[in-house]
Amino acid sequence: MIADVVVIGAGVVGACCARACAEAGLTVVVVDRGAVAGGTTGGGEGNILVSDKEPGPELDLALLSRELWAQMAGALGDSFELDPKGGLVVAANAATFEQLLRFADAQRACGVVAEPVAASDLPDLEPRISRDLAGGVLYPQDMQVQPMLAAAHIIESARATGRTTLLTECAVTGIDVDATGVISGVRTAQGVISTRYVINAAGTWGGEIAALAGVELPILPRRGFILVTEPLPPMVRHKVYAADYVANVASDNAGLETSAVIEGTHSGTILIGASRERVGFDKTLDWKVLGRLARQAIDVFPFLADVSLLRTYGGFRPYCPDHLPVIGPDPRVAGLMHACGHEGAGVGLAAATGHVIAQSITGAPTSIDLAPFSPARFEASRVG
Amino acid sequence: MATDVLVVGGGAAGIAAAVVAARSGCSVTLIDSSPTVGGQYYRGAEPPDSGSGLSYEALRRAFDELVDAARIDRRLHTYAYALERRDGGFLLRTRGDDRHRGDVGEVEASAVVIATGAFDRQLPFPGWTLPGVMSGGGAQALVKGSGVLPGQRIVVAGTGPFLLAVAHALISAGGNVAAVVEANDPLGLARHTRSVLPAAGKSADLARFLAALAKKRVPYLRRHRVRRATGNGRLESVTVSRVGDDWQAIPGTERLLECDALAIGYGFTAQTDLAGQVGARMRIGSDDGLAIEVDARQRTSVDGLLAAGETTGIGGVDLARMEGLIAGVAAVEHCGRRAALSERAIDRGMRDVVKLRGFADALHATFPVRDGWRDDVDDTTLVCRCEEVSAAKVRSAVNDLGARDARSVKLLTRAGMGWCQGRVCAPAVDGLCGFDSAASLIGGSYRPVAVPVPLGAIASDRMSP
Amino acid sequence: MSDKAAKRPGSAGSTAAPAEFSFDGTPYRAIEGQTIAAALIEHGIVAWRRTRVNDQPRGILCGIGVCFDCLITVNGEPNVRACMARVEPGDDVRSQEGTGYGD
Incomplete structure (x- = not known):
């Protein structure tokens, strides 16, 4: 087998990379040791958010990505339930509300639409929300997709170009680098694929793939659980979350952090997150964590107390020490491109990630500066 | 505590x-x-x-x-x-x-x-969501638990000796059983009976059930399968056919059985x-x-x-x-x-377990589920009743979207994501998609919440530290 | 009102007290200890829920608490399994649409 590009990982990031490369005229093989969307993609909520990003390179990437997502949804029909529902960030007290408003001011300067909402106006946006909140900020640009459907349909669209092959249940066992330090092939359970480019879209397992090419990539799992309720009529209109979510995302704390994130879905179930813990790849359910998530969600939407929990699922966000994804060519191995480490924002940032990776491979100028995302930044920090 | x-x-x-x-x-x-x-x-x-x-x-x-x-x-x-x-x-x-x-x-x-x-294990077929179609165990629970018959004229169908137990319970309660429709041929059991049946003391039960059917002239249609159920808002009839070794319907053998209840199950x-x-x-x-x-x-x-x-x-x-x-x-x-x-009683108990397990294996060999049921599952037949996911959607997840196990079908179609959490549709999804690996079955069976529980009841202030 | 319940066949608890309940406003009689599903089926009612996607009627399927197809509203509380919940005197039982939350 021979291809211009081998994408490792059939999650949403790998899917977007494959589609962008195929559209650029490259031949692509997507390999995954499991199924499509079998890893972190399948364990997520499908967030496409700008609201939780502080001004900086990740916000720029997010703004680009949401536009590309909207384009993709237009091109692929309504196949993955893209819902421009908007985000509503709420503050429990006056001090937090004050911080939230300042945060929103800074975001607005970068092109984010952020509309302050007084406590008395919250029920107009969310009729069932708690009356004990201090206020909020509405982010109309936030969107949601059904992430598994998105990954599957985006890969399907790449295959429809005739230039993409999908190999599932096909573990990568090695990455061949020739004597000049250039990628020459990928060894898999189903044989060798000759290629000059490898895109590491292995998410939380991106470090293992990097190691196969002989380089280090500091990606760690950060566990999260989501509660899923019984199906309900539309009762939560936006993605509603507590302002302390942003602080938790940016935190370096290895211990348990939870903050309320509540949203409805097309199917009627309500998803409740979000917990963050650095406990390795331990998937053991922790009912104390679930209990905290339930408590915090009820504080925002009191009606949830009487709503039944049907299931819960967990996943591992790929986390880098500086909370930025790793996107772009690895200076240590020619042809090795990273597209991983997106933490909880993989779905949201996937469209832009695929876009700039394809630009980078074809030698086109990238839509945004990739320097902040470069794997080279770890090289520097490791010295000494 | x-x-x-x-x-x-x-x-x-x-x-x-x-x-x-x-x-x-x-x-x-x-x-x-x-x-x-x-x-x-x-x-x-x-x-x-x-x-x-x-x-x-x-x-x-x-x-x-x-x-x-x-x-x-x-x-x-x-x-x-x-x-x-x-x-x-x-x-x-x-x-x-x-x-x-x-x-x-x-x-x-x-x-x-x-x-x-x-x-009861269910296999989908056109019309199986009509009110009046229920599991054999459900019909038995109605009769034995609440003293109520599931209908005026009842068809019992599926496979396994349990069908006879259900029919017997219904007849004993005065029920009108139109037929027992058995997809396999129980005569195959005769091969095993000499070795295991007498030891298990099971033949008496089966003989009693068969005698009760015979006395009421209830037909025991072997190598027959219910292919669809019809009715306007509720069950009015089922269509049965004679089936071959793989449970494919034999053309020209269709017949209509009028009934207002169907008690059905294909094992457990x-x-x-x-x-x-x-x-x-x-x-x-x-x-x-x-x-x-x-x-x-x-x-x-x-x-x-x-x-x-x-x-x-x-x-x-x-x-x-x-x-x-x-x-x-x-x-x-x-x-x-x-x-x-006593050690002796324990040893005897463990020997009984081995013996009875052998009998169960013989029963399973006699009453297997064969693939022919899939032929009747048309595109509009619901596979997942909770989320109302059609067979077409399930098949498309495999054929078009690359699903390779029960979990990915679930994530792509919602089959198995509803109130019952896939307990009912899991065998159907595996069967329709041809997933027969243990990994798929096991992966699809993990259920972190065994029965729905209100969020307010699990909220942290209600739990012990 | 039917009195069929009193002489139904194969009763395991014929000495039990009758229990009056209502279904969608109409009074019915059951035997205390009967499941709501059994009491309704006894009165010829086999469907009491309409599904939220295709608006189709449903009654019991598994009959033993596993499938949740028989969900019904009891005294204002939606999504009670009719096959498991026992009739209690005075129960106000209602059929339900969709999710059971007034949709």
């Missing part, structure tokens, strides 16, 4: 385990979701005075006495929603019945016996949720269904976790009782005590 032995499920297996453990000096808690113990087979019937030794009747009487003597803490109307490991033992999280689902509780235990039984699915939550190893039983893997002492791969009855592989009520006894012994030993059951 911790109990030595916690038994989940008060059917034949659970009662046997609880009695052995309590008699051996262990503190015992038994929970069951029903208002009475007895499980699906005995359904709370008062134990007759007859029966001795380790018969169900004797065990049930002993159970009641131990409850009265406060040596067994029996908690009825109680559901288990989660099992966790805790300090070398276990923590079981419980809730009340549907009228009290917010009444949550916890039971800590050194050893846990999973005796949660099984439910074990309730393995709690064991799966603590990571117990599973196996594929001889009926191709999932079962908890146990050793000769009913010990699972998790230290201190025992399993008995249908959860270890479908095998019937006598096997369940014997496994319950052995599991009770193992639970007692796990707690560092000596079982109040």
